[in-house]
Amino acid sequence: MHEATIAQSILEIARLRVAAHDGARVERVRVEIGAFRNVDPEALSFAFDGIKQDYDCCHEARLELRLIEALAVCQKQRHNYSPSAEYGFRCELCNSGIGELLAGEELNVVSCVLSTPVQEG
Amino acid sequence: MHESVDQHFVEGILRNNDEIAEHNREHFDESGLFTINLMSAPGAGKTSLLSATIPALSDRYRSLVVEGDMVGELDADRLRNNGITAHQITTGRSCHLDAAMVNRLLHHVSLPSNLDFLFIENVGNLVCPAEFPLGEHKRVVLLSVTEGADKPLKYPVIFRQCDAVIFTKCDLLPHVDFDLAKAMEYVHGINPEAQIFALSVKQSGGLTEWLQWLERQIAEYRSDRMSPDASREEHHVHITAG
Numbered sequence A: 001m002h003e004a005t006i007a008q009s010i011l012e013i014a015r016l017r018v019a020a021h022d023g024a025r026v027e028r029v030r031v032e033i034g035a036f037r038n039v040d041p042e043a044l045s046f047a048f049d050g051i052k053q054d055y056d057c058c059h060e061a062r063l064e065l066r067l068i069e070a071l072a073v074c075q076k077q078r079h080n081y082s083p084s085a086e087y088g089f090r091c092e093l094c095n096s097g098i099g100e101l102l103a104g105e106e107l108n109v110v111s112c113v114l115s116t117p118v119q120e121g
Numbered sequence B: 001m002h003e004s005v006d007q008h009f010v011e012g013i014l015r016n017n018d019e020i021a022e023h024n025r026e027h028f029d030e031s032g033l034f035t036i037n038l039m040s041a042p043g044a045g046k047t048s049l050l051s052a053t054i055p056a057l058s059d060r061y062r063s064l065v066v067e068g069d070m071v072g073e074l075d076a077d078r079l080r081n082n083g084i085t086a087h088q089i090t091t092g093r094s095c096h097l098d099a100a101m102v103n104r105l106l107h108h109v110s111l112p113s114n115l116d117f118l119f120i121e122n123v124g125n126l127v128c129p130a131e132f133p134l135g136e137h138k139r140v141v142l143l144s145v146t147e148g149a150d151k152p153l154k155y156p157v158i159f160r161q162c163d164a165v166i167f168t169k170c171d172l173l174p175h176v177d178f179d180l181a182k183a184m185e186y187v188h189g190i191n192p193e194a195q196i197f198a199l200s201v202k203q204s205g206g207l208t209e210w211l212q213w214l215e216r217q218i219a220e221y222r223s224d225r226m227s228p229d230a231s232r233e234e235h236h237v238h239i240t241a242g
Ligand SMILES: Nc1nc2c(ncn2[C@@H]2O[C@H](COP(=O)(O)OP(=O)(O)OP(=O)(O)O)[C@@H](O)[C@H]2O)c(=O)[nH]1
Pocket: B040, B041, B042, B043, B044, B045, B046, B047, B048, B049, B075, B123, B124, B125, B168, B169, B170, B171, B172, B199, B200, B201, B202
């Protein structure tokens, strides 16, 4: 249910980016979401399309989501592995738990595609 | 004529919340207020735990509670009826507290200077609160034995990010098929460092280990604050965005 807040923050970031370019509009916003973030992609896209009308220069913006799988280093033996609920998020080689997450905690805007007017002549 | 310009950068989407959380942390640290964010599903026993914990600490520590609820002041009133000082934050449609809500409270309420613990009871929810650090020093997640031992597997994010997990309502263990050993194993798979407590507010002495943990945590916090080269880095709020 916090996806609306996240959609607002994304549009806020896009609006600030586009504001630096006269007459530009936002075509696309790319966002990466790690598997270890509580963000539901569908709910986020829905929220984004529902509120983008309220943001200048973002009325036609499309949200592109990149989902990033979790990658962990196990706590005991530092094996790299992909933690999954199926194995209790444990390392399949040595059964130890998650030591660190190398990937999966991302929640970032990574690019904005702006459509800017070209000066003729 | 238009042309497309692709701008690449990395900007944390919840950076704004994280920055306000750091600001809150500075407030807490200025007054040496050790702050704990309590999170759980609705009804896991957060308010009951506070009602039992704070009086048990009261001969040596002064505590304050901030209650987060979507509506009303029911929980704050419950605590006040037990002689506990509680401030309510009503979140309205929001299913979690965020750092700005806590910040507004900090700027409106004058906190007594001699406080030790601040307990923030988050809105009952195992999903959204995990995304919004408030500036707390420690995070504690409650899971009642009536909810089922598999919950850590279903809500790994909140269990990954916490410092301690409390299995509550353990007086009910004989009546439910909650496998305590399994539940611990699940928590430790996700978060091997998490402290785990199993307790009941209905049983005398049930809180002993939890109370000892709280005392150790506040003692560590204070000795870190005393040491001159205590690095701020180590005590930064949890920020995951790369
Ligand atoms: N048997 C038993 N019941 C408990 C225990 N702790 C809490 N309860 C009961 O569980 C119910 C919910 O407890 P609360 O303390 O209100 O839970 P909460 O997490 O604060 O609830 P919300 O703030 O609404 O999310 C109440 O009826 C409590 O009496 C316990 O240790 N044993």
